[in-house]
Structure formats: C-alpha cells, structure tokens
Amino acid sequence: MANMSLNKNPMPTQDPKVRAKNFLEVATGYSEQAALDEAARCLNCKNMPCVSGCPVNIHIPDFIEKVREGDFEEAYKIISKSSSLPAVCGRVCPQENQCEAKCVRGIKGEPVGIGRLERFVADWHNEHSSAVETAPEKNGHKVAVVGSGPAGLTCAGDLAKSGYEVTVFEALHTAGGVLVYGIPEFRLPKKIVAKEIETLKKLGVKIETNIIIGKTLTVDELFDMGFEAVFIGSGAGLPRFMGIDGENLKGVYSANEFLTRSNLMKAYEENSATPILRAEKVAVVGGEMLRWMLQERRFALAQKRFILYTVAPLKNFLQDRKRLSMLWRRALNSNFFAIL
Amino acid sequence: MYKIVSKKELNSTVTMMDIYAPFVAKKAEAGQFIILRVNEDGERMPLTIAGFDREAGTVRIIFQVVGATTTLLNQKNEGEYIEDFAGPLGNPTKTDNLKKVAIVGGGVGCAIALPVAQKLHKLGCEVHSIIGFRNEDLVILEDEFKAASDKLIVMTDDGSKGRRGLVTEPLKELIESGEEYDEVIAIGPLVMMKFVVLTTKPYGVKTTVSMNPVMIDGTGMCGGCRLTVGGKVKFACVDGPDFDGFLVDFDEAIARSNMYKPFEERKREENCNLLNMKVK
Ligand SMILES: Cc1cc2nc3c(=O)[nH]c(=O)nc-3n(C[C@H](O)[C@H](O)[C@H](O)COP(=O)(O)OP(=O)(O)OC[C@H]3O[C@@H](n4cnc5c(N)ncnc54)[C@H](O)[C@@H]3O)c2cc1C
Ligand code: SF4
Numbered sequence: 001m002a003n004m005s006l007n008k009n010p011m012p013t014q015d016p017k018v019r020a021k022n023f024l025e026v027a028t029g030y031s032e033q034a035a036l037d038e039a040a041r042c043l044n045c046k047n048m049p050c051v052s053g054c055p056v057n058i059h060i061p062d063f064i065e066k067v068r069e070g071d072f073e074e075a076y077k078i079i080s081k082s083s084s085l086p087a088v089c090g091r092v093c094p095q096e097n098q099c100e101a102k103c104v105r106g107i108k109g110e111p112v113g114i115g116r117l118e119r120f121v122a123d124w125h126n127e128h129s130s131a132v133e134t135a136p137e138k139n140g141h142k143v144a145v146v147g148s149g150p151a152g153l154t155c156a157g158d159l160a161k162s163g164y165e166v167t168v169f170e171a172l173h174t175a176g177g178v179l180v181y182g183i184p185e186f187r188l189p190k191k192i193v194a195k196e197i198e199t200l201k202k203l204g205v206k207i208e209t210n211i212i213i214g215k216t217l218t219v220d221e222l223f224d225m226g227f228e229a230v231f232i233g234s235g236a237g238l239p240r241f242m243g244i245d246g247e248n249l250k251g252v253y254s255a256n257e258f259l260t261r262s263n264l265m266k267a268y269e270e271n272s273a274t275p276i277l278r279a280e281k282v283a284v285v286g287g288e289m290l291r292w293m294l295q296e297r298r299f300a301l302a303q304k305r306f307i308l309y310t311v312a313p314l315k316n317f318l319q320d321r322k323r324l325s326m327l328w329r330r331a332l333n334s335n336f337f338a339i340l
Numbered sequence: 341m342y343k344i345v346s347k348k349e350l351n352s353t354v355t356m357m358d359i360y361a362p363f364v365a366k367k368a369e370a371g372q373f374i375i376l377r378v379n380e381d382g383e384r385m386p387l388t389i390a391g392f393d394r395e396a397g398t399v400r401i402i403f404q405v406v407g408a409t410t411t412l413l414n415q416k417n418e419g420e421y422i423e424d425f426a427g428p429l430g431n432p433t434k435t436d437n438l439k440k441v442a443i444v445g446g447g448v449g450c451a452i453a454l455p456v457a458q459k460l461h462k463l464g465c466e467v468h469s470i471i472g473f474r475n476e477d478l479v480i481l482e483d484e485f486k487a488a489s490d491k492l493i494v495m496t497d498d499g500s501k502g503r504r505g506l507v508t509e510p511l512k513e514l515i516e517s518g519e520e521y522d523e524v525i526a527i528g529p530l531v532m533m534k535f536v537v538l539t540t541k542p543y544g545v546k547t548t549v550s551m552n553p554v555m556i557d558g559t560g561m562c563g564g565c566r567l568t569v570g571g572k573v574k575f576a577c578v579d580g581p582d583f584d585g586f587l588v589d590f591d592e593a594i595a596r597s598n599m600y601k602p603f604e605e606r607k608r609e610e611n612c613n614l615l616n617m618k619v620k
C-alpha cells in the first residue's frame with residue numbers, strides 16, 4: 001500500500017545557528033527510514049511521467065521500487081545506467097522543474113522526493129558498497145573530452161561504459177568545472193565531486209589537468225594524437241560586465257571571481273593561500289545570487305550586513321520559484337557581485 | 341607534477357628556474373605567461389615566460405621574491421617538483437613588421453622584456469634597450485641584453501651602475517635626438533609603464549605595455565584581471581597581456597593591484613616567522 005501522505009519527507013538540515021558558522025553541507029540527507037517511507041509514496045505509474053521530465057531518462061519508478069524493497073545497491077545500478085554523476089545530480093539538479101514537476105503525486109500534494117532519493121541511493125552506495133567498478137572491455141576507439149564540468153564528465157562516463165578510451169582535458173588544476181569552482185562547499189561538498197570522478201577513473205577515464213585546449217594543445221593536434229572524436233564541454237561561464245560606473249573599483253567582484261576564490265581556491269578557510277576581501281557591508285547586484293542566498297539563508301562569508309540590488313523586482317523573485325530557477329541558470333553570467 | 345630542472349639566483353631577490361613542461365615549451369612564445377601552483381592548496385600564480393627550450397621541453401621563469409607564494413617557490417630546489425604548471429596563456433607579443441624598437445624594462449620586468457628583445461633581434465630588427473633597477477645589486481641579465489640589443493642603456497636609481505635616473509630620461513633623449521621607433525615596448529612596474537606612456541605620447545610613438553593584474557584562472561572565466569582599455573573592459577589573461585599603452589587606464593589598474601596588499605603583508609610575515617622557527 002502506497003504511503004498517501006501529501007508531503008515529502010522533509011530533508012534533514014543542520015541547525016541554522018550551527019550552519020551559519022561552518023561551511024559544511026547544509027542538507028544532511030535522508031536516513032534509511034525516511035528513504036523507505038518516501039519511496040512508498042511512489043505509485044509506480046505505468047506511463048512514467050517523471051521519466052519524461054528527466055534529461056537523462058533515469059528509470060525513476062524502477063529505482064524507487066528497489067529503494068522501497070531496501071535493495072539500495074540495485075537502485076544505484078539502475079540510476080547509474082543513465083547517469084554518471086548521481087551523488088551530484090541528487091544534490092544540485094533542479095528537480096522541481098524536471099522529474100518532480102511531472103510527478104502525478106504533485107497534482108494534489110507534493111511530488112515524490114525523487115532528487116532526495118537519488119541522493120540517498122548515491123550516498124549509500126559511496127558509503128557501503130563493496131562493488132568494484134571495473135573498466136569495461138575496450139572497443140579500441142579513442143575520444144577526447146574538453147572540459148571536466150558535468151557535461152564533460154557525463155560524456156566521458158557514458159563513452160567509457162560503452163568501451164571507448166576517453167581522455168578528459170581540463171584547463172584548471174582540478175577536474176569538476178562549476179561543480180568545484182562555482183557551487184559552494186555547503187551545497188555540494190567537493191569530496192562528493194572527487195568521489196564521482198574517482199568512479200569515472202575506475203571506468204578507465206583518464207583526466208589530464210592543466211591543459212588548455214586551443215593553447216597547450218589544439219583540436220587538430222588531438223586528432224593527430226589518435227583521438228577519433230572530440231567533445232567540447234567548455235562551459236559558458238564567462239562573466240559579462242554591465243558597463244556600470246565604478247564596476248572596476250577595488251573591491252568589486254564578478255560572481256565567478258568571488259565563487260572561484262571562495263570555492264576552488266578555498267579562500268573561506270582561515271589560512272588559505274588565496275585572498276578574498278571580507279567586508280562589514282556587502283552589496284549584491286543582480287538577481288542570481290539572491291536565490292542562492294535565499295536558499296542557503298545565509299551569506300557564505302558571514303558579513304554583518306548586506307544590501308541587495310536586484311535587476312528584477314524582489315517580489316517576483318520571491319513569488320515565482322520556477323522563473324527564479326530559470327533565471328538562475330540563464331542569467332548567471334550577466335550579474336556581478338560587489339563587496340564595497 | 342612538474343620538475344625544476346635548474347635553479348639560479350640572479351640577485352638577492354630574483355630567481356630563475358627552468359621547469360620541465362614539454363607541452364608548454366612546444367607552444368610558448370615571447371610575451372605569453374604560465375600559471376603555476378607550488379603545492380596543493382597553493383595559490384594560482386601567473387608568471388611571464390622568460391624563455392623556453394622546445395627540444396629540452398623546458399620553460400624558463402624568473403621571479404622576484406615578494407610574497408608568500410614566491411617565497412615558497414624560492415624554497416624549492418633543483419630536482420624538486422611543483423604541483424601545477426599550465427600554459428602558455430595570453431597572446432604572444434606582436435613582432436611583425438618592426439624595423440626599429442625601443443625596449444624599456446624595469447626591475448624584474450626585464451626578465452620578461454628579454455625574450456621579446458631576443459626575438460626581435462633575431463628577426464633583424466634594430467633593438468635599443470633601456471633597463472632600469474634600483475641599484476647595482478639588483479641588476480639582472482645585463483649580458484643577455486647586451487647580446488640582444490644594438491644599443492643598451494643601464495639605469496639605476498642611485499647611480500651605482502650605469503646612469504643615474506629613471507628609464508624615461510634616456511628614452512626621451514633618444515626620441516628627441518631623432519631616433520624613429522616603430523614601437524616602444526615597456527615592461528615593468530605599473531608606475532614605470534604609466535610614465536613611459538606619458539613620455540612617448542607627445543611624440544606619438546606607438547607604445548605597447550605588458551599588463552600583469554591579479555589573476556586566478558587565466559582563461560577568461562573570472563574577470564578578476566579586467567582592465568579598462570580605450571573605455572572598454574578587457575581581460576588581461578585572454579585579450580592581453582599586451583595592450584596599447586595610450587589606451588590603458590593606469591590609475592585604475594594601480595588601484596586594483598593594491599587590493600590584497602594587507603593580506604599579502606600578513607602572509608609574508610607569517611611565512612617569515614615560520615621560516616625563522618625552522619631555522620632555530
Ligand atoms: C554557484 C552556482 C551554482 C549552481 N547551482 C546549480 C544547481 O543547483 N543546479 C543546476 O542544475 N545548475 C547549477 N548551476 C549551473 C551549472 O553549474 C552549470 O549549468 C553546469 O556546470 C554546466 O556544466 P558544463 O560541464 O557545461 O560546464 P562547466 O561546469 O563550466 O565546465 C567547463 C569546464 O571546461 C573547462 N574548460 C573551458 N575551456 C577549456 C579549454 N579550452 N580546454 C580545457 N578545458 C576547458 C573549464 O575550466 C571547466 O572546468 C550553478 C552554477 C553556479 C555558478
Ligand atoms: S510520476 Fe511520481 S509517482 Fe509516478 S512513477 Fe514517477 S515518481 Fe512515482
């Protein structure tokens with residue numbers, strides 16, 4: 001008998017008072033009990049509307065059924081057939097616009113917590129599984145992937161599973177793209193990303209950091225090196241400045257610079273080698289960071305006061321979650337972040 | 341990991357290293373830079389390529405020990421390794437169609453100016469070099485410059501070596517005496533470049549400056565290295581590092597370059613204390 005509760009099992013989180021003082025993950029994840037209970041809310045619909053909302057078509061009701069049976073490892077196997085980064089996607093995918101937006105349980109109440117279950121399954125596997133990933137038999141074809149963000153890693157994972165010899169070339173010193181330089185530790189711990197990348201390496205994916213394709217090596221050279229195909233997943237993460245007076249003053253950061261200093265270079269740590277300005281008063285220009293802050297209910301470097309200047313009316317942002325997250329993804333680069 | 345193939349102290353504060361990085365060595369050109377991290381959790385630090393040996397697969401860097409990261413790097417010895425070394429980044433210095441140039445280098449900037457002088461010299465261009473230092477002890481690469489220049493003027497602030505005074509003085513004299521330069525290339529501290537530009541502007545001599553703002557990724561992703569050039573925002577790491585000196589907003593660049601001064605000073609003190617403890 002399905003669990004007919006209209007509400008999702010809530011996501012356990014760190015106490016706000018505690019989390020305001022640390023950089024650890026805010027959401028702590030379902031317990032086994034909560035996962036079993038949430039899985040029981042799924043109706044195992046024949047036409048699987050949720051799957052049509054998932055960009056990689058994870059067999060959602062199938063994996064949820066395995067969770068309900070308590071066979072978490074089998075659930076993991078089902079997810080990993082379609083997704084190379086379940087622990088990451090379970091945390092940062094905008095499920096409310098994707099699978100969960102299509103879930104029939106969402107008509108009367110809240111949809112099934114598909115993302116939370118995905119995260120639970122991936123974390124359970126990473127913690128408990130003794131299954132060893134082995135590289136599948138090679139098919140003798142070499143593919144180069146440029147960029148190690150979620151796009152590049154997913155491509156590399158899928159190809160490796162089908163036997164291709166994949167090498168990922170990354171410009172920075174660490175693989176992960178926005179997952180390591182953009183998304184804060186308290187939302188997506190870096191060790192989760194590192195673990196997913198380890199899994200890809202076990203599948204035989206090679207990762208070469210510090211190689212800027214176009215500078216260190218060209219695409220033509222990649223072909224000369226024997227790669228038969230090149231996938232370019234270099235991201236769209238270039239900041240665009242708005243031409244506002246004073247934009248280049250000391251103390252004005254683009255969102256990307258602030259995030260890169262804080263996340264990739266760990267400037268939030270007291271003894272970090274990379275500096276970041278800490279100010280009493282902070283102004284944020286642009287709508288994107290607003291969502292981030294509303295979501296986290298705090299500001300990463302715990303300044304005393306911050307002022308928000310948004311490019312869209314605050315009211316709309318608060319009312320319209322969907323638009324908010326669409327804007328979040330679309331306009332990330334056009335905003336900037338200022339510490340004045 | 342990238343091996344330090346050789347290390348040489350050029351003076352009490354400036355060190356030269358050859359790093360084994362064959363991919364970078366293969367592509368490097370004068371005017372480009374690399375980004376390195378000395379160790380894990382280290383800062384990403386840009387350094388201009390001071391030379392390269394494509395066959396040996398090595399890239400030469402010359403750095404002045406000024407802050408925490410350069411101090412750490414300077415503690416590494418020949419045969420040891422540094423964590424990361426990525427490049428070549430930025431655009432090579434343009435050397436096409438130049439018949440006669442003046443190269444103005446200041447301090448450690450001379451290390452960056454040298455490969456440009458060498459390249460132009462090799463291409464048959466007439467090279468006049470003016471290199472400036474605070475005093476005799478800090479003079480570097482004099483012989484190398486001599487070999488790459490048709491005329492070399494060494495300046496020191498206190499007159500302990502060469503002529504006493506600023507690099508802009510002989511530059512002005514040369515231009516006034518009728519030397520017709522296709523271009524003046526200035527590489528050194530921001531203030532020096534600003535004054536070189538003020539010197540050449542009245543004569544309308546095209547002046548290229550090499551900008552080294554604070555950087556992180558060096559790939560155009562963060563915008564931290566931005567400058568105003570001709571009223572437009574430019575990223576030094578992908579649009580530069582060379583820019584038309586007449587168009588650069590130096591005052592803004594100077595202000596931005598001071599952003600982390602207090603941090604750097606604190607770090608250096610911490611590092612020194614750490615070293616002193618080790619020595620004891
Ligand atoms: C703070 C923040 C939070 C976010 N939160 C979410 C979220 O919760 N949910 C969500 O769905 N999305 C979120 N996003 C958006 C999401 O991160 C991006 O859509 C996603 O990272 C894009 O992935 P990608 O692989 O295409 O590119 P990227 O992650 O940008 O990766 C590109 C990689 O390619 C490398 N590269 C670039 N050029 C070269 C080259 N020439 N040679 C070699 N390597 C190169 C780059 O260094 C980088 O590592 C967030 C973004 C930010 C900034
Ligand atoms: S739509 Fe919702 S209830 Fe139906 S199968 Fe998918 S997750 Fe389960």
Ligand code: FES
Nearest residue numbers: 558560562563577
């Ligand atoms: S250093 Fe980040 S854009 Fe230039």
